[in-house]
Amino acid sequence: MAADQAQGGFPVDPIHQFQIQTLIPLDFGGIDASFTNSSLWMVITMFAVTAFTIFAMRGRAMVPGRMQSIVEMSYEFVANMVRENAGSDGQKFFPFIFTLFMFVLFANLFGMFPYAFTVMSHIIVTFALAMTVFIGVTLVGFAKNGLGFLKLFVPDGAPGALLPLVVLIEIISYLSRPISLSVRLFANLLAGHITLKIFAGFIITFVSTGSVLGIAGAILPMGMIVALTALEFLVAFLQAYVFTVLTCMYLSDALHPGH
Amino acid sequence: MADNSDETSQSTRLTQGEVGALSDLEKRIHTAQRERHKTDLAESQKRNTDMGVGLRLSTEFIAGIIAGTGLGWLLDYWLGTTPLFLILGLGLGFAAAIMNVLRVTKNMGTSSVQTDDTKTDDTAGNTPGATE
Numbered sequence: 071m072a073a074d075q076a077q078g079g080f081p082v083d084p085i086h087q088f089q090i091q092t093l094i095p096l097d098f099g100g101i102d103a104s105f106t107n108s109s110l111w112m113v114i115t116m117f118a119v120t121a122f123t124i125f126a127m128r129g130r131a132m133v134p135g136r137m138q139s140i141v142e143m144s145y146e147f148v149a150n151m152v153r154e155n156a157g158s159d160g161q162k163f164f165p166f167i168f169t170l171f172m173f174v175l176f177a178n179l180f181g182m183f184p185y186a187f188t189v190m191s192h193i194i195v196t197f198a199l200a201m202t203v204f205i206g207v208t209l210v211g212f213a214k215n216g217l218g219f220l221k222l223f224v225p226d227g228a229p230g231a232l233l234p235l236v237v238l239i240e241i242i243s244y245l246s247r248p249i250s251l252s253v254r255l256f257a258n259l260l261a262g263h264i265t266l267k268i269f270a271g272f273i274i275t276f277v278s279t280g281s282v283l284g285i286a287g288a289i290l291p292m293g294m295i296v297a298l299t300a301l302e303f304l305v306a307f308l309q310a311y312v313f314t315v316l317t318c319m320y321l322s323d324a325l326h327p328g329h
Numbered sequence: 330m331a332d333n334s335d336e337t338s339q340s341t342r343l344t345q346g347e348v349g350a351l352s353d354l355e356k357r358i359h360t361a362q363r364e365r366h367k368t369d370l371a372e373s374q375k376r377n378t379d380m381g382v383g384l385r386l387s388t389e390f391i392a393g394i395i396a397g398t399g400l401g402w403l404l405d406y407w408l409g410t411t412p413l414f415l416i417l418g419l420g421l422g423f424a425a426a427i428m429n430v431l432r433v434t435k436n437m438g439t440s441s442v443q444t445d446d447t448k449t450d451d452t453a454g455n456t457p458g459a460t461e
Contacts, residue, residue, distance in 0.1 A: 242397045242425035250392030
C-alpha cells in the first residue's frame with residue numbers, strides 16, 4: 071500500500087465536472103441570469119438538434135441516405151411512442167414530445183464527450199423540464215375535459231367513507247410526478263458520471279504507487295471504465311426514452327382521465 | 330386503402346395453388362414477426378436491469394414522500410400550525426408513495442404476460458419492458 075502518496079486525498083475531484091462557471095455575467099434587477107457553461111451546452115444541444123434534423127433531411131431522398139434514415143428512425147420511434155402511450159389524439163402533441171426527446175437525448179450524449187458539461191446532471195434543469203411537462207399536461211387536461219379532469223383523482227369503486235382520504239392520496243401522488251420524473255433523470259446521470267470519475271481516479275492511485283504490481287493493477291479500473299462508458303451510453307438513451315414515455319403517459323391521463 | 334383493394338383484385342386472378350402458397354407465406358411471415366417481437370421484448374426486458382428497476386421504484390417512493398411532506402410543510406408555513414400538517418402530510422405522502430410503487434410494479438407484472446397476443450405489430454417491441 072502506498073498510503074503516503076495518496077495521503078493528499080483522492081487524486082480526482084469527482085464533483086468538479088458539475089461546477090457551474092459563469093461565462094458572461096448578466097444581471098436583471100438583482101436576478102443572476104448569467105450565461106454559464108450549462109447554458110452554453112444547452113445552446114449547443116439546441117443548435118445540434120436543429121442542424122442535425124434540418125441538414126439530414128435536406129436531400130428528401132426517396133431512398134434515404136445514412137443521416138436521413140437516422141432522422142427518419144428517430145421520428146418514427148417517437149411517433150410510435152406517442153401513439154402507443156398517449157393514443158391517436160395525443161399525436162397533436164408530437165412536436166413537443168419529439169423536441170423534448172431529442173433535446174434530452176442530445177444533451178445526455180454530449181455529456182459523454184470529455185470536457186463537455188452534462189446539462190441533465192443538475193436537478194434544477196430536469197426539474198424545470200418536468201415542471202413544464204407537469205403544468206402543460208395539467209392545463210391540457212383541464213382544457214380538454216373541463217372539470218371532468220378531476221375524475222382522475224377519484225378511483226373507481228372506492229367506498230364512500232374513505233373517498234376523501236383516497237382523493238387526497240391521489241392528489242399527492244399526482245403532485246409527486248414531476249419530482250420522480252426529474253429525480254430519476256438527474257440521479258441516473260449524476261451517479262453515472264461520478265462513478266466514471268472515481269474509477270478514473272483509481273487508475274491514478276494505482277499508477278502513482280510506481281510499482282509494477284500497481285501499474286498492472288490499473289488495468290482493472292481501466293476495464294471497468296470501458297464497461298461503464300458503454301453502460302453510460304445506454305443510460306443516456308434510456309433515460310431520454312423513459313422521460314418521454316412518462317410524459318406520453320401523463321398526457322394520456324390528461325386526455326382520457328376516466329381510466 | 331387503395332393498395333389494399335388492388336391486392337385483393339390481383340389475388341382473385343391467382344390460381345388455387347398460388348393462393349395456398351401465398352397464405353402459407355403470410356402465415357410464415359406472421360410467425361416470423363411474432364418470433365422477432367418476442368426476442369425484441371426479451372431483449373428490452375434484459376436491458377431493464379435490476380439497478381434500473383431499483384432506481385425507478387426508489388425514486389417513485391421518495392417522490393411521494395417528498396410531495397406529501399412538502400405540501401404539509403407549505404400548509405403549516407401559510408397557516409402557522411407548525412407540526413400538524415407536516416405530520417399529516419408525511420403520513421399521506423407515505424401512502425401516496427406506496428401507491429406509486431404499486432402502480433409501477435403492476436405494470437411490470439403485466440408486461441411479461443401480454444407478450445404475444447395483445448400487441449402484434451412490430452412496433453410494440455420497444456414499449457413495455459424498457460420503461461425502466
